[in-house]
Amino acid sequence: MxxxxxxxxxxxxxxxxxxxxxxxxxxxxxxxxxxxxxxxxxxxxxxxxxxxxxxxxxxxxxxxxxxxxxxxxxxxxxxxxxxxxxEDYEKSLEAFLDAQEIGENEDLWYYLGNLHLSYSENCEGAINCFEIALSMDENYIEAWNDCGVAYSIMENDERALESFKEALNIDANYIPAIYNMGATLADMGRYEESLEYLDIILEIEPDNFKALFYKGNVLYFMEKEEESLKYFTKALKKDKNQPDLWNYVGYIQNSLGQNHEAIESFKEAINLRPDDENNYLSLGTVHMDLGDTEKASECFKKVLEIDPENEEAQFYMEKID
The missing domain is CATH 1.25.40.10 (Tetratricopeptide repeat domain)
Incomplete structure (x- = not known):
């Protein structure tokens, strides 16, 4: 040819x-x-x-x-x-560094920043890379958003909010930054403001799992348990394979006096993550509330198998004995 x-x-x-x-x-x-x-x-x-x-x-x-x-x-x-x-981050870094010896662009620096977050968990290094990418393209929305994520991990919430706001100045409908604004505000205890951002996502994407889950969390912290349970239930319809979600549902059901429902929720959490002591501890306390000390004891023993130093399980075992 x-x-x-x-x-x-x-x-x-x-x-x-x-x-x-x-x-x-x-x-x-x-x-x-x-x-x-x-x-x-x-x-x-x-x-x-x-x-x-x-x-x-x-x-x-x-x-x-x-x-x-x-x-x-x-x-x-x-x-x-x-x-x-x-997700072969070591080989990815090697290839990016080979590329860097020849040239650079904003995308290279952006992905190097993500490698710092994903591979080496170096938030300061990640931020430095994102800032270089932004010096090449100030409208690089993903770099602004991920820079905010790095600041969030470092618990520098104010700088995180600034980065997310820069992303939203570029595109007010950019879902990742809207979600991250909501999550960061919630972590800061600014629940009403957090809900404003989470509601924006749910208006655009009513079935957005992360927004449903986080809104349930926020409402729980606001002590609006029944409303919180409603959003957790919606989230479960989208993804039933989240042990933390089942655990939250169980907590709320227990606090609302729905003990038998709580037992089933904690069992689901255990099935999904059988090595998590907290799920067994939660299940044990519900059995205690129902007066079933035998089943409660089994749960607390399981907690102590996983973590022999767990003081709460030790306290309950002494109480049962």
């Missing part, structure tokens, strides 16, 4: 990709690479398109093949992205 024919395949793939016909574009890029294994442009487009289609392992292979031909920034960066989404 001539160079001109290869170029036509590559160009057709680019055209189809611009039209959103990704699967068809993929076939043309594959043909171009097979026809001319040295066509760097086709390798790069194919690798990034595979990443877009979440075929990350295959994307890594394509970028590696291209890097055998020539070291270049796009291929190292694309390889780093693929490893990042595969």
């Amino acid at each position: 001539t160079n001109n024919q290869v170029k036509q395949l590559y160009s057709k793939g680019s055209e189809l990709m611009s039209l959103g016909k990704l699967s068809e574009a993929l076939n043309y890029f594959r043909e171009a690479v097979e026809a001319d294994p040295s066509c760097m442009e086709a390798h790069i487009e194919l690798g990034f398109l595979l990443g877009t289609l979440e075929k990350y392992d295959e994307a890594v292979k394509i970028f590696d093949h291209a890097l055998d031909i020539e070291d270049n920034f796009p291929c190292f960066f694309g390889k780093g992205l693929a490893h990042f989404f595969l």
